[in-house]
Amino acid sequence: MVTYSADVTDDDLVFKALADPTRRILLDLLFQRDGRTLKDLESGLEMTRFGVMKHLKILEDAGLVVTRRSGREKLHFLNPVPIRMIHDRWIDKYREREVSALLALKAELEEKDRS
Amino acid sequence: MVTYSADVTDDDLVFKALADPTRRILLDLLFQRDGRTLKDLESGLEMTRFGVMKHLKILEDAGLVVTRRSGREKLHFLNPVPIRMIHDRWIDKYREREVSALLALKAELEEKDRS
């Protein structure tokens, strides 16, 4: 049986982690391509290595990013599970149908806009 | 055509709004039952009316809560659309299948645990 450490404020770590724009960009980068190193991620941001490192630690502590060491490198991977749990907290089956339909309609209209 | 202010993006307001535990409780309360007044929401929290009011304003500015006036009362409703957009930002069709399966399995195991 898998146990998640400190159920207590687990969700607080997740939401706090998502609150910073730099950290969301980091997740975007990992969404595009997994398994990046700190050096790699750092090069895409206007910030010192230390800042990026702090952000990655916060993402990792929140469980949004999972890492694996490979020699002197540390590889970073996106973990979508906490994101899904946010979704499920405030969107039940009923609301999900409504929202999906609404967003589909919105996408359709924007598609027409573009043509 | 809608325009957004220069440095504060729409999604930043949403994530900042979700970063506070009190505001998440407010969303939980509205998830249970919509259309509540400030007085109603205030009674469930150990905080002055002013604190709750500030939090509700932040949620409203972020679009997570929509309101309607009725006489001297202001009714609050949960808007699930921004939550869904967070989900869609980092969970594509492929990951969604994986995550759903994983969470379903987890729920199943916890169900067995309880019996």
Next chain:
DNA sequence: TTGACAGGTGACTAAATGGTCACCTATAGT
């Protein structure tokens, strides 16, 4: 029309957060 009630604003303090730096450890390649 008067008093109670629901909601709202601006200023203020204490705590949390983001970013940088000096300095440190461990691995890779020559």
Next chain:
DNA sequence: ACTATAGGTGACCATTTAGTCACCTGTCAA
């Protein structure tokens, strides 16, 4: 061995944020 490279720690400062309060506006009902 030794030098460059990848990553890590603790302290520090500037800014942001949560919460409270004195005071104000609008609505209801006797």
